Amino acid sequence: MLPFARVTIIGLGLIGSSLARAIRAEMPTVAITGHDARADVCARVVHLGLCDDVTDTAGAAVIDADLVILCVPVGAMGEVAAGIRDDLPADAIVSDVGSSKASVFAALAEHLPGRRIVPAHPVAGTEYSGPDAGFATLFKGRWCILTPPADADSADVTRLSAFWERLGAQIEIMDARHHDLVLAVTSHLPHLIAYTIVGTASDLEAVTESEVIKYSAGGFRDFTRIAASDPTMWRDVFLANKDAVLEMLQRFTEDLTALQRAIRWGDGDTLFDRFARTRAVRRSIIEQGQDDERPDFGRSHA
């Protein structure tokens, strides 16, 4: 029993195209309709054969959908919602994959009043973008967080949960504000820091960019992966989840300042105590299947 028979994906980048591929792989009888604001992306998706139909407008894509998933940067959600309002079937569920949830729900609710909105966030991705970067197994073993509003129909939540479970995800239901706080620390702050240090390293006078690149295996290269993520997507995330990000950033800065002081004053005990606490976190992440235990991320050393 399929949770949905006709799924529409608006936005066919890394996540949207992975979704299309995963649906094809796991629920091959589902009809997939796609649309992207960029004509070249639509053409590429047609070429790759990822959807049964790719439409010229967002409205045309949703006409017979029973699930519509918006896979666009969070700052574009309101505009896309406005664009599908007149064509959206009354019983269709509208969801999304955005990294911030309170702001996305507000945008969707404003433009689609009275509609069945169940925001979602699959916590998965890579540093690559665009329809060629997607793959069918992206969501396997990852968490998908649903943040239904208080008055959501529980049957809708159950159907959307079943849909994501079919794609291999584990489901968590969460309040949107709590989601935004959790993701501020597990995703948004790490990206901001990674973007910052890669920028800092590029701007030095005494150390050349060529040196930064050559000796990046000392640790720096690990930061460059997430700092290679899509700039539009991340600009929107920081604007959309401002309060939670600023709160986490403040705490991070305080902690960094404490370590800076320990370095300045030669306080080795404080440094050791802080550094000795962090291994256990990584061990738990590996035990829970959220990362690989192979040394050095399993990079090739041959």
Place this chain on the structure above:
Amino acid sequence: MLPFARVTIIGLGLIGSSLARAIRAEMPTVAITGHDARADVCARVVHLGLCDDVTDTAGAAVIDADLVILCVPVGAMGEVAAGIRDDLPADAIVSDVGSSKASVFAALAEHLPGRRIVPAHPVAGTEYSGPDAGFATLFKGRWCILTPPADADSADVTRLSAFWERLGAQIEIMDARHHDLVLAVTSHLPHLIAYTIVGTASDLEAVTESEVIKYSAGGFRDFTRIAASDPTMWRDVFLANKDAVLEMLQRFTEDLTALQRAIRWGDGDTLFDRFARTRAVRRSIIEQGQDDERPDFGRSHA
């Protein structure tokens, strides 16, 4: 023609044991003698058969060496140097693998006056520690930076370069102070930031550690790898390379504050501009063979 016939490794953790394995693999006729201050590590190395001989004292290990490599935390270099002084052959070259070079040379020169000292730093490692974590190919394709003092014998530098090249490393000769500045940004600052954010995330009241772990695939997990590195090693690095680390930290903090301000004031253009600059750095790192181009560090998604 082997650059050295009898190599002694003091400190048999990740790097020391990788060195023993790499020498065995690439120069199987070289006699390898090892010593570690921890009896359990010595016993393990004997069990693994990594060295031809494992001695009870550092002094006994160096008696007939023509190359001695100290693979201990940088804060322990002086003490180890003092411990081998009386037994070190007059023509032996003493080197090391420490992450900071000016302080290590000062410690070695103090305790081994007039000896042939050529400090080195192979920019390679993993987040695991101890003799079981090592492997023979760790140095392949990585850079090994030599920081000989101005009065070093150029023949010694040539021999040590040839030795590391045999293990698969690429050689760079650099002034010790410049090395310390370069590594402050490509290695020390990334580790400090990673340790900090993992600590920050563990200390939150509103977000549980269990949530941090579950949703770590959003970016956080990338930081936990280098934050799982050896705490003693890293305490010593920050104490030994204080000035360069504090300088890089100050620049990083300024850059982070600028992005914080952009978020607070909703300045999306500044965010986009900063985020759009960083992809090129990762592309160069991949092109130069210093990281893997597979998405998401090639993690399994099955």
